[in-house]
Amino acid sequence: MLVACWSVKGGSGTTVVAAATGLLLAASGHDVLVVDLAGDIPAALGIPQPGGPGVADWLAAGRDVEGDALARLEVEAGPHLAVVPAGRHLPDEPARAEQLAEALAADGRVSVVDCGSAPTNTSMAVASAAGLSLLVLRPCYLALRRALQAPADPSAVVLVGEPQRSLGKSDVEDVLGLEVRAAVPWRPAIATAVDAGLLGRRLPSPLERALRGLVETVAA
Numbered sequence: 001m002l003v004a005c006w007s008v009k010g011g012s013g014t015t016v017v018a019a020a021t022g023l024l025l026a027a028s029g030h031d032v033l034v035v036d037l038a039g040d041i042p043a044a045l046g047i048p049q050p051g052g053p054g055v056a057d058w059l060a061a062g063r064d065v066e067g068d069a070l071a072r073l074e075v076e077a078g079p080h081l082a083v084v085p086a087g088r089h090l091p092d093e094p095a096r097a098e099q100l101a102e103a104l105a106a107d108g109r110v111s112v113v114d115c116g117s118a119p120t121n122t123s124m125a126v127a128s129a130a131g132l133s134l135l136v137l138r139p140c141y142l143a144l145r146r147a148l149q150a151p152a153d154p155s156a157v158v159l160v161g162e163p164q165r166s167l168g169k170s171d172v173e174d175v176l177g178l179e180v181r182a183a184v185p186w187r188p189a190i191a192t193a194v195d196a197g198l199l200g201r202r203l204p205s206p207l208e209r210a211l212r213g214l215v216e217t218v219a220a
């Protein structure tokens with residue numbers, strides 16, 4: 001199973017949703033690989049930033065890399081959880097990104113890819129090939145406008161924001177014609193856990209509650 005998390009506007013909570021989804025799946029006993037196309041996953045999980053090559057280098061290297069080259073990039077991030085770090089500059093290689101999606105889909109584990117918030121041909125090729133492509137969206141008019149022109153078709157939306165915002169779940173579903181699969185509240189406790197590098201140790205309960213249903217369907 002390949003899950004892609006992406007957004008059309010910076011700072012939407014994409015990395016937090018991707019990291020938390022990976023952590024929840026791992027905590028429920030699934031073997032999980034989190035692939036970082038955007039660069040913040042190690043910091044969000046509270047693990048040291050790997051200095052060496054990463055998925056960007058695998059993409060840039062082309063087909064000639066050895067079969068286990070992707071596996072050799074993995075770093076352990078906890079029980080049942082491994083990360084493929086971002087590496088250097090993400091190349092514009094959509095055909096190679098499709099090969100990445102194929103390799104991840106063929107892996108026995110669940111893969112969660114942080115595709116970032118600045119869509120590129122490469123990241124959108126992965127999102128388009130994912131079994132579950134999640135658009136992470138703040139419930140704001142400007143984000144919604146951009147989502148209407150998104151460069152890939154998501155399978156569903158994860159809404160991240162204050163419940164009192166004038167744009168609610170049903171407005172977003174009506175405008176985009178997509179299901180809101182999870183609504184993550186915007187809470188200081190979540191930001192504090194990320195800032196302290198503690199997300200990987202103990203997921204804040206509002207985040208866990210919000211993503212539990214989504215994670216159960218992925219794991220089923």
Ligand SMILES: Nc1ncnc2c1ncn2[C@@H]1O[C@H](COP(=O)(O)OP(=O)(O)OP(=O)(O)O)[C@@H](O)[C@H]1O
Binds near residue numbers: 184187
């Ligand atoms: N649900 C939330 N409640 C409170 N703060 C949050 C929440 N989700 C994310 N944040 C905070 O907002 C900031 C941006 O989150 P995050 O890095 O996940 O967004 P992003 O969409 O991945 O951003 P980028 O465009 O940099 O990739 C972080 O400081 C994070 O701690």
Ligand SMILES: [Mg+2]
Binds near residue numbers: 014016038040116117
């Ligand atoms: Mg991010």
